[in-house]
Amino acid sequence: MGDRAALEALLQQQLPALRAFVRLRMSPLLRAREAEEDLVQSACCDILLALDDFEYRGEEAFRGWLFTAVWNKLLNHERAARSQRRDARREIALDGQRTTGGSARSLGAVYARALTPTQVAMAGERIERLEAAFDRLPDHYREVVTLSRIAQLPRAEVAARMGRSEDSVRNLLHRALVELALLLQGATGRPRQP
Numbered sequence: 001m002g003d004r005a006a007l008e009a010l011l012q013q014q015l016p017a018l019r020a021f022v023r024l025r026m027s028p029l030l031r032a033r034e035a036e037e038d039l040v041q042s043a044c045c046d047i048l049l050a051l052d053d054f055e056y057r058g059e060e061a062f063r064g065w066l067f068t069a070v071w072n073k074l075l076n077h078e079r080a081a082r083s084q085r086r087d088a089r090r091e092i093a094l095d096g097q098r099t100t101g102g103s104a105r106s107l108g109a110v111y112a113r114a115l116t117p118t119q120v121a122m123a124g125e126r127i128e129r130l131e132a133a134f135d136r137l138p139d140h141y142r143e144v145v146t147l148s149r150i151a152q153l154p155r156a157e158v159a160a161r162m163g164r165s166e167d168s169v170r171n172l173l174h175r176a177l178v179e180l181a182l183l184l185q186g187a188t189g190r191p192r193q194p
Helices: 004-025 028-033 036-053 059-083 101-114 124-136 139-150 155-162 166-185
Strands: none
Touching (some): 004 036, 124 166, 155 166
8 A cells, every 4th residue: 555645545534633633732832822733734744745755554553653743743843932032922812713613523523532422522612621621631641642542553552652561551541531531520639640
């Protein structure tokens, strides 16, 4: 399946998950400053330029490559936002800038992978609640949820990327999802586990 058109189709299928991944991994500073669609579009342009050099080894490997490329783009934008002279934390997001209706629906479908069935019915307001709760999670919880549930990488790959055992990743994911559910329910008084 080294056909470029087939790889482009796989990339197209992953766009909602890439958008959700970017929004969840963006800091509040960067989320207020840039649209996830701009970051994803920029990363996809880079990915399409590098596609001829990519050796297809299965859909999981392709997904891993995509999410790594998007993560690197996100880190570069984060560094740039923090190093600019003006303080981006003082900027105010304009109404409607955060998510469009179609984008909210596709984000909701991907975000639903990290939630229980009763939390699946998301609207724009719930996406913002999820993102605010997600921002409050420790970074290792954010990482395990986005890699396991949003990027849908195999547990072995998540373990390798995080420098943990597969059992540790399974337990960490469970704790992260419980903490996320508690934050979404407003039960914030519970102490976090490292």
